[in-house]
Amino acid sequence: MLVRYWQPFQEIETIKQQLDTIFEDLTPTTANWIPAVDLIDAGDNYVLEVVLPGLKADDINIEASRKSITLSGERTAAEVSEDKTVLRRERRYGSFRRVVNLPVAVDHEQVSADYSNGILTIHVPKSAEVLNQVVKVNVAPAA
Numbered sequence: 374m375l376v377r378y379w380q381p382f383q384e385i386e387t388i389k390q391q392l393d394t395i396f397e398d399l400t401p402t403t404a405n406w407i408p409a410v411d412l413i414d415a416g417d418n419y420v421l422e423v424v425l426p427g428l429k430a431d432d433i434n435i436e437a438s439r440k441s442i443t444l445s446g447e448r449t450a451a452e453v454s455e456d457k458t459v460l461r462r463e464r465r466y467g468s469f470r471r472v473v474n475l476p477v478a479v480d481h482e483q484v485s486a487d488y489s490n491g492i493l494t495i496h497v498p499k500s501a502e503v504l505n506q507v508v509k510v511n512v513a514p515a516a
Contacts, residue, residue, distance in 0.1 A: 374494055379441075390409060394475070404430065404470050405465060405466065405467025405468055405469065406426055406448075406465035406467060407469055407471055408423050408425050408469055408471055408515045409424045410423045410424075410444075410446045410473055411425070412475075414476075415449070417498060417499060418496055418497055418498040418499055419475060419479065419496075419497040419499070420494060420495070420496060420497070421473060421495040421497060422492055422493070422494050422495075423443055423444060423471075423492070423493040423494075423495070424491065424492060425446070425488075425491060425492070425493050426491035426502070427448055427463075427464070427491065428446060428448055428484065428491075430448045431487045432447060433445075433493060434446055434489065435484070435486055435495065437479075437481040437482075437484040437497070438481055438490070439478045439480060439481055439500070440472045440474060440479075441472055441473060441475055442472070442473045442475065442476055442484070442495060442497065443470070443471070443472045443473075444469070444471045444472075444473070445468070445469065445470040445471070446466075446468070447467065447468045447469070448465075448466050448467065448469070448471060449466060450462070450464075450466040470486075475497065476501075477499060477500070478500040478502070479497045479498060479499055479501065480498045480500050480501065481497075484496065484497050484498070492502065494509060
């Protein structure tokens with residue numbers, strides 16, 4: 374006999390991810406492509422790594438708020454001379470815009486970024502009020 378445990382929260386998260394994917398596909402956008410991102414919690418700050426090959430640092434626009442980071446820019450295709458013919462073009466070109474929501478408030482005035490080898494690394498320090506947050510814990514008497 375096979376025993377299977379029901380994990381409702383895991384199933385809810387799976388459904389949420391599927392719905393997000395569906396609505397991302399249906400939502401009209403002016404972006405021609407969306408860069409891949411990794412968001413890493415590094416203790417006192419978040420590190421956001423964005424894959425942006427073929428761009429120059431001047432082509433990237435970063436806007437930071439207390440709860441999100443917005444990335445935008447444009448990647449243009451290289452010109453091909455008239456005596457050559459493009460047989461296949463799989464890379465995406467055009468404008469992009471990506472909003473990354475952050476789990477907690479951050480110190481958006483201290484955000485810094487580095488761009489090297491096609492990877493944009495954004496350092497986002499957490500807000501001091503989040504880092505120093507103290508929560509009162511009530512102790513229940515023993516029965």
